[in-house]
Amino acid sequence: MSYRGYEAVIGIEIHVQLSTKTKMFCADSTSFDAGDNENTSPVSVGMPGTLPVVNSKAIEYSIKTGLALGCDIRKKSIFARKNYFYPDLPKGYQISQYDQPICENGSVTFTVDGKEKTVSITRAHMEEDAGKSTHFGEYTLINYNRSGIPLLEVVSGPDIRSPAEAAEYARTIRQIVRYLDVCDGNLEEGSLRCDCNVSVRKLGDPQFGTRVEIKNINSFRFVEKAIEYEIERQIDEVERGGKIIQETRLWDPDKNRTFSMRSKEDAQDYRYFADPDLLPIIVTDSMIEKFRQELPELPIARAKRFETEHALPAYDASVLTIEKDVADYYEETAKGAGNFKASSNWIMTELMRELNSAGKNIKDSPIKPEQLGRMIALIDKGSISGKIAKTVFQGMWDSGKDPEVIIKEKGLVQISDAAAIEKIVDDVLAANAQVVDDHRSGRKKNLFGFFVGAVMKASKGQANPDMVNKILQEKLK
């Protein structure tokens, strides 16, 4: 993609907060809604003599993420200390990984504007989060609830070339970690944090330009906007004959711009060294194999399967697989319904509309997938018409009751008894003798639809339309 003859080179670091119940190195809770400093202990506030002990769930989640991103898993990886002073960093160092991260050399593929794009994953390493400082002018308050929460930092190669690709890359990572159930992917609560490295160069130039890191981006829309702004700013700067300074900039969502936070000149020497309190993490082949077996089907593979095995259109397949919960709901529904396309239609239109307007997740839907599946099966069996089904659906949504119950309660069952329909038809024909005459004599054309409508109306929509057609045809001969 070209911007005034320039090309953007973008790499993204995504901090994935692993959804373990306890912290990376101690048993503190990781709950988001705890009171200030409630989720702390001598270990997480760095009291003298306390020691970190690795949470094995965090290792498992990291390995699973690495496998899903096609990474090599290191058989031996090392925790290192990143030393710097800051009040919300209780030990004066952050436990992270440096030259021997747990995951390396992966890639992820996604589609942007109908084109497939592959971005390399350089590495994914584990680290603990710091606390949170809140400044009040005269003083600062520190909340250590976040201190020690496990993070997996996923670092992409400099392969991204446009803001749209960047946003789609980040969405894809979010989709994958949510599928794996290792992160809730909540950007607003900081469960997923994107730092974007952006540089520009003249098209065709083999050298990278000086890169700028943008932080404080808490939505995918802002990933796009911040990078968009930064590309233009850098090109303006270069065109003006200026130099890009290697620095960290913050995204200001109110002003729609980035501004300088600190330049690399006051960059710190983190004095990384292997943490002597923690033994190397040894990962065996059998562990890797076990975790690989436990991996769920990932979104791209699942969408492919929906297209080939369920014969769904590509659009349906991709919408249904954005969220694992939706895809699970769809498969469960289809199993009960025995009809893939109808299941997809009902979920993508009626159910999504209701969920959106109620602000509900599909997991909290009052209609359970097996109920929806049974309702679709009832349509296919001819027990209810498609039109009646909408009323049944509404009843199910409002009450959470089974479709059969709604049908019974509201008397919506389809009339498929030939004698009963014949009686209705006879009544309709008797009441409309003149029209029957017009039809039979051929004086007026296209009256058949009138009779169908009249019969359906007389049956309150419950008569089986196919049978109504058949019986009318015979009687009107």
Next chain:
Amino acid sequence: MDLTFATICEIAEAVKTKKISAKEVVVHFQKRIESLDGKLNAFTSRNENAVKDAEMLDARIARGEDVGALAGVPFGIKEMFCTKGQKTTAGSKILENFVPPYDATAVARLKNAGVVVLGKLNQDEFAMGSSNETSFHGAVRNPWDLDRVPGGSSGGSAAAQSARLVVGTLGTDTGGSIRQPASFCGIVGVKPTYGRVSRYGMVAYASSLDQAGPMVSSVKDAALTLEVISGFDPQDGTTSRKQVPQWSQNLNSNMKGLKVGLVKEYLTAEGLDSDVQKTVENAVNELKKMGAEIVEVSVPLTEYAVPVYYLVAASEASSNLSRYDGVKYGFRAEFKNLSAVDLAEFYSQTRGQGFGAEVKRRIMLGTYCLSSGYYDAYYTKAGQVRRLIMEEYLAAFRQCDVILSPVTTAPAFKIGERISDPLTMYLNDIFTTSTNLAGLPGMSVPFGMSKDGLPIGVQLTAAHFEEQKMLNVASALESVSTVKGKHPHVV
């Protein structure tokens, strides 16, 4: 029973069988502390609840409960160990007001075994020192000669034990901090294999070298105390899951066929005091008489042990001590207008005033070693040499069961004699640091007396997790030690 000179085993037995109450024992030693510690400065704080703790133990014993192997034994605990509800300063101003809400695992295990803690013991600041002169609480005096140092960093533990202000003490050893003061004060000090004793709750100096251990009056007491504090701890990922042997019951002083190694390089060490040399020679002769075989082994890289030790220890310390920043606990510098002070100033004032000179020296040294551009030349290189030193020891232990050596080049020196000359002070650690670098168990057992009437210990080292062999030789030497039955004048 003469309580003052009773062993841990004797007191625990007497308390358990109700021959004496824990309270009587505690009160006896509290009186000794009261009358003698003014001369020694071994205690930094006392446990106000010690009598109450003893009464509770007595009540449990009266109810027929088993209160543990160390029932009613009064202990002093080095300041380096966190003690729940009791000040833990690590000998530093920066922690002058710190009261931990938790016990170090080693302390918790002692308490669970029936120990009554009488108080906290003086030490060099953050265990950085060999003379106990760097402490924020002032120097400790050697009970054998009040003008001399007790050694360090566990100087308070050694002095208190040697003067019998307590029946047992706990020390820590990063480069000799248990063994050297034990030698200077004529007591038994054991640094177990790295990973034997949990480091949880022990203020970290150099994490890959630090180990806790007993500093007591007999080999059997050391073995018993070590049994109590050793073993896997889920709160310390570097502790070993190996089973803890019953060292005290398995003590065996039969030396027949045992191979005792002498390190060739140590025999020719420069500046070795003649009394120390004679003490080691006497120990060799006694062991030979008992049927041990003496073999010469070589650990050539031991020449680099002191510089490697100071590079590794200072590097780790520079990071370990970063948490003392005045933000969360401990000392904070006073500022007239705190909100106008920038963060760098806040840190430099707090840490500048809170740390002593020796600690600052090591933080600077360590920060320098880990800095980009110097890292490979210092930290990486030190790590490589450390690995080679360990391999040399492993090779040596294929030829012998234990290694016998001096603990220090000379007996206890005068207070003030070396404090202004850090390099000479550091060389004091020449025989002790390689044990920590290699993660081996080592101990000091009192064996000879100097012309000036000062005790001299000999050092025993064994292969990883072979504490039993080392304790066995120590117990054989103990039986013929010339320090036996001698006590410091102050007692």
